[in-house]
Amino acid sequence: MAKKVSKEKSKVELDTVSVFCRLKPLKDDTELSCIKLISPTVISLTCPNESKVVRKDAHYTFKHIFTSYSSQQEVFDRVAYPLLENLFNGKNGLLFTYGVTGSGKTYTLTGEHYNPGIMPRCIDTIFNSIKSNQLPKFMVKSDRMNGFDVQNANDAKAESLLENKFSKKNKKKGEKLPYTYDGTAIVEINATSMYTVFVTYIEIYNNTVYDLLDESGTKVLQSKILREDSQKNMYVNGVVEVEVKSAGEAYELFNAGHKRKRMGNTLLNAESSRSHSIFNIRLVQLGNVNNSNVLLTDENFLKIGQLSFVDLAGSERCNRTQTTGMRLKEASSINNSLMSLRNCLEILRENQVNNSNRLIPYRESRLTHIFKNYFEGGGKVEMIVCANPTANDFEENMHVMKFAEITQDVKVIKPESRYTPYRKICKAKEANDTPVNKVKTLSHGTKIPYIKLDPENIDDSIASIHNLTKILLSRKRNSVVHNRELNMKEKQLREKICSINQEHNANLIEMKNVQQQFNKMKRKCHRLETKAQELQMLNEMVQCKKESHTDTFTTPPSQRKETHYNKRTLDSQRQKISTVKQDNANFEYNKKMRKHRENTELANTDEKVKRVREMLANSDISVIRAKQKFESLFTESTNKMFTLKGSSRKQIRRSRSVDNVLRRQNSDDISE
Numbered sequence: 001m002a003k004k005v006s007k008e009k010s011k012v013e014l015d016t017v018s019v020f021c022r023l024k025p026l027k028d029d030t031e032l033s034c035i036k037l038i039s040p041t042v043i044s045l046t047c048p049n050e051s052k053v054v055r056k057d058a059h060y061t062f063k064h065i066f067t068s069y070s071s072q073q074e075v076f077d078r079v080a081y082p083l084l085e086n087l088f089n090g091k092n093g094l095l096f097t098y099g100v101t102g103s104g105k106t107y108t109l110t111g112e113h114y115n116p117g118i119m120p121r122c123i124d125t126i127f128n129s130i131k132s133n134q135l136p137k138f139m140v141k142s143d144r145m146n147g148f149d150v151q152n153a154n155d156a157k158a159e160s161l162l163e164n165k166f167s168k169k170n171k172k173k174g175e176k177l178p179y180t181y182d183g184t185a186i187v188e189i190n191a192t193s194m195y196t197v198f199v200t201y202i203e204i205y206n207n208t209v210y211d212l213l214d215e216s217g218t219k220v221l222q223s224k225i226l227r228e229d230s231q232k233n234m235y236v237n238g239v240v241e242v243e244v245k246s247a248g249e250a251y252e253l254f255n256a257g258h259k260r261k262r263m264g265n266t267l268l269n270a271e272s273s274r275s276h277s278i279f280n281i282r283l284v285q286l287g288n289v290n291n292s293n294v295l296l297t298d299e300n301f302l303k304i305g306q307l308s309f310v311d312l313a314g315s316e317r318c319n320r321t322q323t324t325g326m327r328l329k330e331a332s333s334i335n336n337s338l339m340s341l342r343n344c345l346e347i348l349r350e351n352q353v354n355n356s357n358r359l360i361p362y363r364e365s366r367l368t369h370i371f372k373n374y375f376e377g378g379g380k381v382e383m384i385v386c387a388n389p390t391a392n393d394f395e396e397n398m399h400v401m402k403f404a405e406i407t408q409d410v411k412v413i414k415p416e417s418r419y420t421p422y423r424k425i426c427k428a429k430e431a432n433d434t435p436v437n438k439v440k441t442l443s444h445g446t447k448i449p450y451i452k453l454d455p456e457n458i459d460d461s462i463a464s465i466h467n468l469t470k471i472l473l474s475r476k477r478n479s480v481v482h483n484r485e486l487n488m489k490e491k492q493l494r495e496k497i498c499s500i501n502q503e504h505n506a507n508l509i510e511m512k513n514v515q516q517q518f519n520k521m522k523r524k525c526h527r528l529e530t531k532a533q534e535l536q537m538l539n540e541m542v543q544c545k546k547e548s549h550t551d552t553f554t555t556p557p558s559q560r561k562e563t564h565y566n567k568r569t570l571d572s573q574r575q576k577i578s579t580v581k582q583d584n585a586n587f588e589y590n591k592k593m594r595k596h597r598e599n600t601e602l603a604n605t606d607e608k609v610k611r612v613r614e615m616l617a618n619s620d621i622s623v624i625r626a627k628q629k630f631e632s633l634f635t636e637s638t639n640k641m642f643t644l645k646g647s648s649r650k651q652i653r654r655s656r657s658v659d660n661v662l663r664r665q666n667s668d669d670i671s672e
């Protein structure tokens with residue numbers, strides 16, 4: 001078996017990608033066509049008269065061209081039947097439809113309810129072929145890491161009974177097919193093998209993978225990540241892989257998934273696929289059935305064939321479809337992924353032609369990443385180019401044909417039958433068996449007997465020795481077998497540990513990425529919060545300003561509102577006003593006080609002057625003394641008076657005039 005698994009590199013055979021073309025019928029005979037059929041393998045593309053750019057006629061060759069009259073059966077027979085034969089030989093196959101939106105890709109792969117396309121026909125053919133050689137359900141189980149486990153028939157039966165009980169409560173699975181099929185079957189299948197079929201259905205929407213069979217109950221499909229298994233095959237982590245036992249069951253699952261697929265109404269197609277969808281069939285072959293119809297499963301390898309049907313979303317020029325918003329985003333994502341596919345194929349071809357070693361950017365898009373294995377020799381690749389021959393589609397058809405030209409130049413390694421190691425699981429036994437018990441039950445055969453050699457009975461002794469030799473030889477043979485089994489188990493265990501380790505590492509990396517993303521988002525959130533606060537403050541200020549301005553313009557000053565903003569300014573202004581008022585009051589008070597003082601002083605002086613006059617009038621003898629006293633009093637009061645301003649000066653002048661009068665009176669008195 002090891003020989004089967006290992007590949008001898010020297011014997012590597014290359015195979016080109018098979019490219020077919022299918023022409024969609026024109027709506028009516030009056031419609032102009034830009035595609036002419038030259039031969040069953042050649043078409044010519046003619047530039048329509050009304051085209052702005054004049055281009056020469058171009059010829060394109062395909063493996064086969066299906067005209068608008070070709071039936072779904074014809075397409076199936078030529079394209080899919082050989083892939084099914086490969087599938088039964090444990091070889092992988094990839095079939096994808098490519099073309100402009102509305103050119104008939106979904107029609108070719110899925111078809112209509114009563115006129116099925118390639119995919120339903122394939123499912124039917126598989127079940128027609130394995131009819132009597134189906135394994136009981138749940139004997140082979142997906143390990144959710146692209147591998148399989150095998151359990152014994154009793155455990156499988158118990159699980160199946162449980163499922164039946166459950167499904168009876170809910171709904172009956174495996175409805176009848178909506179069409180009657182002709183019973184096509186693969187002729188050459190290994191009739192001694194037992195088979196079982198698994199299906200998955202995923203879509204790639206806006207470069208994210210979603211599981212269309214996910215029935216976990218959440219309304220929104222959860223995104224999935226791509227992983228590499230222990231044999232370097234790409235797979236969708238945690239994808240729901242369902243074991244189906246009839247074509248009806250598989251078709252029902254497909255329909256359920258198709259309802260979840262993102263479709264949309266565009267100008268060019270009422271039911272346009274907005275995502276790339278991949279329906280995957282895995283046919284698992286287990287062991288051989290002997291003459292008495294007993295399954296021998298001790299080979300430890302499963303023969304697994306995989307067939308992937310890819311319905312690519314159509315390339316579209318947004319100015320033609322007039323898409324906007326969400327549809328525009330979808331369209332650009334579709335075009336980007338198709339561009340990546342084209343890019344990868346171009347580099348692959350360039351590497352093969354020039355013998356160069358340029359890195360192929362499979363990781364650029366999920367679409368190319370998931371099919372990396374196929375382009376690296378993991379299986380047979382086929383493509384159907386769908387074309388709508390209307391003159392309006394000329395430009396886009398030209399791009400599609402160029403892509404087809406590149407694709408059919410690409411060579412991939414011819415696929416080989418795939419054998420995958422599996423893990424045997426035995427629930428009932430494993431639960432009871434402790435490691436100690438296992439050691440106890442491990443025996444190399446019949447117990448070594450105790451023999452006693454009797455020299456007197458030589459014949460008996462010789463017979464005993466013969467018997468012992470026989471037992472020992474059988475034990476030796478058994479021990480060799482056991483050792484081999486042990487080595488095998490050890491190898492499997494190692495592989496399992498390696499894959500668990502890989503899984504663990506991938507999880508760690510993923511966790512780290514998620515953590516980084518989370519921290520980044522947290523920082524961003526914090527920044528946005530601060531900015532929001534700032535903006536809120538700014539907004540409040542602007543609002544206040546606006547209110548104050550509105551207030552100023554709309555209401556008279558006496559009725560103006562005191563808003564939050566002008567309140568503050570008013571407060572400060574009020575404060576200023578109050579200080580100014582205080583100053584003014586102080587000033588007034590000082591002024592009054594000064595005036596008051598001046599008045600009292602003047603009154604005092606007047607009083608003194610009056611008294612002096614009276615004295616002068618009453619006594620002539622004391623005139624000189626009185627005059628002296630008057631002089632001193634006058635000087636004193638004048639000094640005081642000089643400190644006063646303005647009005648007080650008048651008083652001084654008045655007192656001087658009084659003084660002059662007095663002097664004159666005195667002089668008159670003396671002369672007399």
Ligand SMILES: Nc1ncnc2c1ncn2[C@@H]1O[C@H](COP(=O)(O)OP(=O)(O)OP(=O)(O)O)[C@@H](O)[C@H]1O
Pocket residue numbers: 023024025068099100101102103104105106107108269271272273274312313314315386
């Ligand atoms: N060969 C054909 N014969 C008859 N009808 C066809 C054929 N090809 C396509 N059609 C019809 O044309 C319409 C558009 O086809 P379809 O949905 O398969 O296009 P598509 O390429 O998958 O488009 P999109 O990329 O937008 O999903 C459908 O109504 C389909 O029935």
